[in-house]
Amino acid sequence: MDLPLAKQWLDNTRSVLDAIENTQMAAIQQAAEIMADSIECGRWVHTFGCGHSTLPVEEMYPRIGGFVGFHPMIELPLSFFTHIVGDMGVHQFIFLERVEGYGNQIMKGYNFDPKDTVWIFSHTGINNVNIDVALESKKLGMKVVAFGSAAESEGKTSRHSCGKTIFEIADVVVDSCVPIQDASVPLKNHQDKIGPVSTMGFIAATWMTIVTVAQILADRGVKLHIHPSHNVPGDTTAHQRLDAALKEYKDRIAGV
Numbered sequence: 001m002d003l004p005l006a007k008q009w010l011d012n013t014r015s016v017l018d019a020i021e022n023t024q025m026a027a028i029q030q031a032a033e034i035m036a037d038s039i040e041c042g043r044w045v046h047t048f049g050c051g052h053s054t055l056p057v058e059e060m061y062p063r064i065g066g067f068v069g070f071h072p073m074i075e076l077p078l079s080f081f082t083h084i085v086g087d088m089g090v091h092q093f094i095f096l097e098r099v100e101g102y103g104n105q106i107m108k109g110y111n112f113d114p115k116d117t118v119w120i121f122s123h124t125g126i127n128n129v130n131i132d133v134a135l136e137s138k139k140l141g142m143k144v145v146a147f148g149s150a151a152e153s154e155g156k157t158s159r160h161s162c163g164k165t166i167f168e169i170a171d172v173v174v175d176s177c178v179p180i181q182d183a184s185v186p187l188k189n190h191q192d193k194i195g196p197v198s199t200m201g202f203i204a205a206t207w208m209t210i211v212t213v214a215q216i217l218a219d220r221g222v223k224l225h226i227h228p229s230h231n232v233p234g235d236t237t238a239h240q241r242l243d244a245a246l247k248e249y250k251d252r253i254a255g256v
Helices: 004-023 025-040 049-061 090-096 102-107 127-139 198-220 238-253
Strands: 045-049 070-073 115-119 143-148 172-175 183-185 195-196
Touching: 004 090, 004 183, 004 195, 004 198, 025 045, 025 115, 025 143, 025 172, 045 049, 045 127, 049 070, 049 115, 049 198, 102 127, 115 127, 127 143, 143 198
Parallel strands: 045 070, 045 115, 115 143, 143 172
Antiparallel strands: 183 195
16 A cells, blocks of 8 residues: 555654754754753743644653653643543634743743753744743743754744744744644645644654763763663563652752
8 A cells, every 4th residue: 555645744854853863963062052951950940832742742751761850841731632522622722822921920920940941842933821930931041952843833923922033032942843734744635734743843852952962961971860761671680770760859859
């Protein structure tokens, strides 16, 4: 079976990954240096996104091969819309991510330090909650790293009263190299395309960044508390290493 649309989606995804490799390595290195500085001094890289942009947040920790230092800030009404309709449905989510001031209220729930980094995922960079979080983070003295479709979003109008997109606020921007429409495969007899590629771009750029953070810290002699696999036959110490990583996380989170 030929499966032409499946191959087209794969080609589109490969194009995104190639573009990240060809254009974003310097930005990834810069973002990783900032994050490594936060983790080395016992502080956090706080991670935030809305909607499907929470997926890279959920991917990085706790995750086999991830390590302590990344603190997920996932606001349930902005992420859990698998009911689709009814409570916490899609309509509510679309409304809430555009409410200016909501992000400021989210930030009140945590303790931050100027040595922290805030890592925000936003495909278009124009919605208010992400911009609130970015502005408040800068006000508190933290560095802001933004991942999203920055080049494709250039010229789009911010929904925030500050007039800026998240890419204009952040200290470092890593472009996910994804088309602004996100869906990438045309379908006959339909106006809308199918096959989004932003999640693949986000996850790839996220792990490229995290392994670079790990490399920087290891080169500095910093011990990483890595989340191990506990499903490998013959590994008799995995549970102890997992307990140690979670203890380190628990000790650090007490300040947040």
